[in-house]
Ligand SMILES: Nc1nc2c(ncn2[C@@H]2O[C@H](COP(=O)(O)OP(=O)(O)OP(=O)(O)O)[C@@H](O)[C@H]2O)c(=O)[nH]1
């Protein structure tokens with residue numbers, strides 16, 4: 013015996029739908045803990061589809077013989093039966109390849125679960141309920157919820173009792189739920205043949221008049237049938253004194269009518285697809301967010317590069333200023349040489365201290381202040397622009413963080429936690445950088461090194477000048493001639509002889525000496541000027557590399573976090589889209605399954 017519900021294309025579609033729902037649940041599990049509720053629903057639906065694909069619920073007054081009837085269907089005395097109200101919880105008999113004689117609590121004290129191979133096939137569940145009107149109706153709500161989920165309601169009446177009020181209410185409820193209802197009149201053995209006919213006619217009339225129902229009605233003796241022990245739902249007994257074979261045949265025909273099964277699968281596909289749509293949209297929002305963050309971070313990096321470039325202009329302006337100061341000093345220096353390197357004044361030149369004082373007053377003059385002000389101004393510009401820069405970096409990072417925080421509630425908190433940590437590290441470093449500019453060590457260092465260089469220059473040059481003159485006059489004490497003027501000394505070594513000779517030669521000699529002195533001055537000033545320029549360049553490149561280093565080392569983790577997130581979300585989205593394709597394929601499979609149109613009268 014076959015059943016379309018349990019074998020063939022519907023069974024295949026059911027298996028694939030179960031896998032589809034589980035696959036979506038697995039993807040949600042990867043997406044974080046906050047989707048637990050949806051995941052649970054998906055898993056629940058998958059389990060229902062697998063285990064409770066076809067739900068047959070038996071209801072009726074206590075003692076009508078519901079449990080006995082189910083045992084007769086199974087051909088096995090599985091459920092307890094008794095003359096007093098017996099069934100005190102909902103009994104759920106699930107298909108399994110092997111009988112299990114012990115039940116387990118599916119829901120403690122409320123729903124018992126049995127496993128039996130004769131329910132009809134995998135996915136078919138038979139549900140026994142405490143009798144209507146019995147003392148065990150405390151599980152009313154749960155009984156009703158099974159009724160609402162059922163695919164077939166078997167209404168069991170006792171042949172000895174008229175339709176009770178509670179039964180009528182239950183029938184009405186099942187009818188309202190739009191359920192397929194079968195009525196079974198049990199305990200037929202207690203009646204004579206002609207009485208059976210009368211009862212049947214009476215029940216048929218009552219159902220019609222009171223409830224406007226025209227269901228299939230069977231008359232059986234579950235007690236007798238059970239004695240025969242037919243081999244289960246689809247294995248009718250050869251000898252059938254209880255009349256159960258007719259019920260079995262009918263149930264099988266119901267199972268073969270696919271529409272309810274197809275509709276169930278369609279409903280699950282709708283459910284799966286709406287889940288997929290919802291989560292794909294969420295992932296797309298997350299991907300867009302990551303892209304936005306990536307753009308923000310990229311802008312930051314560009315700003316870093318731009319910032320490193322902006323100092324160039326200030327640097328060359330400062331250098332031009334320095335050059336002007338040095339040009340003026342050079343001019344004053346050559347005047348100083350012209351004025352002092354004469355025969356008359358030569359002896360004065362030898363007074364080193366006086367010469368140095370005069371040189372500092374006339375040549376160096378206010379150059380130190382000018383240089384200090386140029387360098388200070390430049391340092392200030394560097395500091396200002398760096399401060400501005402770090403401030404704007406901080407602002408942007410904070411904006412990024414705020415946008416993250418706002419989105420975290422909506423999206424994947426786990427993924428963003430890592431991203432946020434990287435960002436916070438970057439913020440802390442930018443903040444420390446910004447604060448480091450509050451003491452002006454940068455300016456002070458530069459100022460001090462400039463001043464020291466300039467004083468060294470002044471002493472050095474006057475010593476050199478004195479050396480030149482001393483050599484010329486032939487009075488040079490060897491100790492006075494510093495190593496610094498060694499090269500000049502060589503030029504002037506013949507001086508005294510020429511001076512004694514006097515005349516044009518002497519004049520020419522003085523000219524040459526002045527030229528040499530000017531050259532010496534120029535050489536020294538150029539070296540000094542170069543060292544100042546270099547100091548500014550060094551300062552600038554130190555700043556620049558600080559910024560670039562930040563860009564590489566600090567922003568990189570933020571970047572790599574973002575790309576990790578981007579990849580993760582994209583692969584999750586792809587996985588969901590694969591499942592969407594599977595759902596579409598399943599829908600086509602279902603569409604193609606031929607259905608047997610159910611011509612049986614339907615309730616309602
Ligand atoms: N004569 C006769 N007795 C039956 C038949 N079916 C059940 N009984 C008896 O009726 C009594 C009640 O049977 P159960 O199967 O426990 O009835 P139930 O509807 O499950 O009752 P609750 O669980 O209390 O709601 C038991 O003593 C059964 O032996 C039948 O076809 N003929």
Ligand SMILES: [Mg+2]
Pocket residue numbers: 078079080092093098099140141142143
């Ligand atoms: Mg019972």
